[in-house]
Amino acid sequence: MTCDEAVDRIDDYVDGALDEAAFQEMELHLAGCAECRAEERSLRALLAHAAALPREMAPSRDLWAGIEARLDEARPTWRRAGWAGWGAGLAAAAGVALALSTALHGPGPAGRPANGPTLAPAALRSEDPVAAAEREYARAASDLMSALEQQRDRLPPETLASVEKDLRSIDAALTEVRRALATDPANPGLNHLLTSTHQRKVEVLQQVLKLSRT
Amino acid sequence: MTECPAVARGGAIPVTSVDEQRRSREAELVRRAQAGDRLAFEQLYRDNIGRVYALCFRMAGTADLAEELAQDVFVRAWQKLGSFRGESAFSSWLHPLTVNVALSERRSRRRRVARVTTTDDLTEFERPGPPTRSDGPEAGFDLERALATLPPGARAVFVLHDVEGYKHEEIAERTGVATGTSKAQLHRARKLLREALTR
Numbered sequence: 146m147t148c149d150e151a152v153d154r155i156d157d158y159v160d161g162a163l164d165e166a167a168f169q170e171m172e173l174h175l176a177g178c179a180e181c182r183a184e185e186r187s188l189r190a191l192l193a194h195a196a197a198l199p200r201e202m203a204p205s206r207d208l209w210a211g212i213e214a215r216l217d218e219a220r221p222t223w224r225r226a227g228w229a230g231w232g233a234g235l236a237a238a239a240g241v242a243l244a245l246s247t248a249l250h251g252p253g254p255a256g257r258p259a260n261g262p263t264l265a266p267a268a269l270r271s272e273d274p275v276a277a278a279e280r281e282y283a284r285a286a287s288d289l290m291s292a293l294e295q296q297r298d299r300l301p302p303e304t305l306a307s308v309e310k311d312l313r314s315i316d317a318a319l320t321e322v323r324r325a326l327a328t329d330p331a332n333p334g335l336n337h338l339l340t341s342t343h344q345r346k347v348e349v350l351q352q353v354l355k356l357s358r359t
Numbered sequence: 360m361t362e363c364p365a366v367a368r369g370g371a372i373p374v375t376s377v378d379e380q381r382r383s384r385e386a387e388l389v390r391r392a393q394a395g396d397r398l399a400f401e402q403l404y405r406d407n408i409g410r411v412y413a414l415c416f417r418m419a420g421t422a423d424l425a426e427e428l429a430q431d432v433f434v435r436a437w438q439k440l441g442s443f444r445g446e447s448a449f450s451s452w453l454h455p456l457t458v459n460v461a462l463s464e465r466r467s468r469r470r471r472v473a474r475v476t477t478t479d480d481l482t483e484f485e486r487p488g489p490p491t492r493s494d495g496p497e498a499g500f501d502l503e504r505a506l507a508t509l510p511p512g513a514r515a516v517f518v519l520h521d522v523e524g525y526k527h528e529e530i531a532e533r534t535g536v537a538t539g540t541s542k543a544q545l546h547r548a549r550k551l552l553r554e555a556l557t558r
Contacts, residue, residue, distance in 0.1 A: 287441020
């Protein structure tokens, strides 16, 4: 091995990315070449220095004011959509919830439409349906929460307090169900409870929509 | 479960308990922030700005741009907070977001030719703000400062690979370049930095 070849491989050598034969060849070269050994030492020193860099740094000024000033504009879609957009979001989320529930558990109880909207059935079939449902519910709930946040100034404080209290209870219930599922993932009752609790969250948000229209 | 001996003797609270308390406090802050509580989000910002800014500064190379990026990260985090489900620490969720924001900015900066940072203009890095490090094994060598002088592509790969521990495949995926390009950039960055080290 020439020195040029050794220098070309030195990164892979110190990163442990050489195969056994190349590694042995490199070791042999380094054993007989002081110049390349110096290269290796300087590279290892650099890497040690990089690894020792502080994990945190303080900016020269407090950035919060600049961030806070932009938070109102951070959800431009919802801001533009206003009430109409919110209604559409809620309706879509309700449809998502219904479709997921149907996909996971078959036709719902009496009174629930039998041919509700379907959501990405191929995706649901190709992966764990409960995980897919969780993800879709979380997305829907997140959108709804965003909408609620945008409209909170237009709702009576007592309504907001009530909704937030309900949502806190539901989130606590979801945490409990997930915890139980972690120890018994195949339990059908728990899986159903998980999706029905998500459903409840969407329904609470639907109620806010109804209130806003009265 | 066996009780921790330190607790049984009335000693210090075990580390795991402290961690649990921290996670619990963080989970509560996230939950409140997800419900729109800006005070809670501000606290999350204060808890995490040091880590976010350090990464932004190293990726950007200048304090001004790093501050801009760090602000973008938290605004983006606010937008995406609903997708955080508490399966990891908030800082772990924020880290790839920070990398993405920094890389996106680099891509758009590349398109805006006028804003490309020159690699030999050290006066850019003389202003207050960027930290210095003179207590390392190589006295007088300032890796932070030398990093700032690297070409942006080489700097990004060095920071991601050698400081943050990403693999070349991950860097290639995030930056949209071939793995070989990532390796070449790393080789270049290490060479330039070692030259600075021995200067």
